[in-house]
Amino acid sequence: NAGVMQNPRHLVRRRGQEARLRCSPMKGHSHVYWYRQLPEEGLKFMVYLQKENIIDESGMPKERFSAEFPKEGPSILRIQQVVRGDSAAYFCASSPHRGPTDTQYFGPGTRLTVL
Amino acid sequence: DAKTTQPNSMESNEEEPVHLPCNHSTISGTDYIHWYRQLPSQGPEYVIHGLTSNVNNRMASLAIAEDRKSSTLILHRATLRDAAVYYCILRDVTGNQFYFGTGTSLTVIP
Numbered sequence: 582n583a584g585v586m587q588n589p590r591h592l593v594r595r596r597g598q599e600a601r602l603r604c605s606p607m608k609g610h611s612h613v614y615w616y617r618q619l620p621e622e623g624l625k626f627m628v629y630l631q632k633e634n635i636i637d638e639s640g641m642p643k644e645r646f647s648a649e650f651p652k653e654g655p656s657i658l659r660i661q662q663v664v665r666g667d668s669a670a671y672f673c674a675s676s677p678h679r680g681p682t683d684t685q686y687f688g689p690g691t692r693l694t695v696l
Numbered sequence: 697d698a699k700t701t702q703p704n705s706m707e708s709n710e711e712e713p714v715h716l717p718c719n720h721s722t723i724s725g726t727d728y729i730h731w732y733r734q735l736p737s738q739g740p741e742y743v744i745h746g747l748t749s750n751v752n753n754r755m756a757s758l759a760i761a762e763d764r765k766s767s768t769l770i771l772h773r774a775t776l777r778d779a780a781v782y783y784c785i786l787r788d789v790t791g792n793q794f795y796f797g798t799g800t801s802l803t804v805i806p
Binding site (some may be wrong): 585 | 727728739740741781783792793794795797798799
């Protein structure tokens with residue numbers, strides 16, 4: 582059973598371009614979480630999705646950021662008109678259920694660099 | 697989710713036990729205590745979790761204080777591969793997310 586997969590692993594964009602980050606959860610997992618990690622900091626929650634639904638987006642910036650988890654295919658985190666402050670590592674995690682004891686399985690992350 | 701407090705960094709000699717402390721004085725009765733670790737340039741990985749009783753698994757042990765306001769992650773014999781940032785996280789029954797603090801950066805000295 583393959584783990585959580587993220588691609589690309591590294592992404593370079595110029596200011597004003599769009600960044601699309603993909604996350605394929607573990608097989609059988611219908612819950613996906615996105616986190617952002619700035620250099621030398623801990624992970625910060627962004628959004629929690631369950632197939633085709635956004636459950637909690639309280640950590641997502643109100644502008645330029647969006648996320649989806651379609652019925653078929655990977656979850657996508659989209660950042661429009663990127664700025665230098667968006668440079669960070671973006672991690673996706675998945676879990677089979679939702680609850681206080683559920684383990685989240687993390688992908689290797691996408692490192693976004695905005696020039 | 698309640699907040700946790702951890703030391704910024706700790707050192708341990710290889711093959712010696714390591715005790716990583718975490719304070720969570722505002723923990724509620726339904727909060728579970730989770731520990732994850734993040735190796736350099738990787739995503740976090742699960743270590744252990746518990747509610748009230750001490751827990752053991754193949755990676756570590758979790759000792760939870762009787763009043764649940766603190767806990768300690770115990771690595772019984774540190775190896776060089778245990779060098780990582782260790783995060784103590786609280787999660788309640790209604791929470792959709794994990795709150796990662798800054799964690800404890802563990803250095804293992806050969």
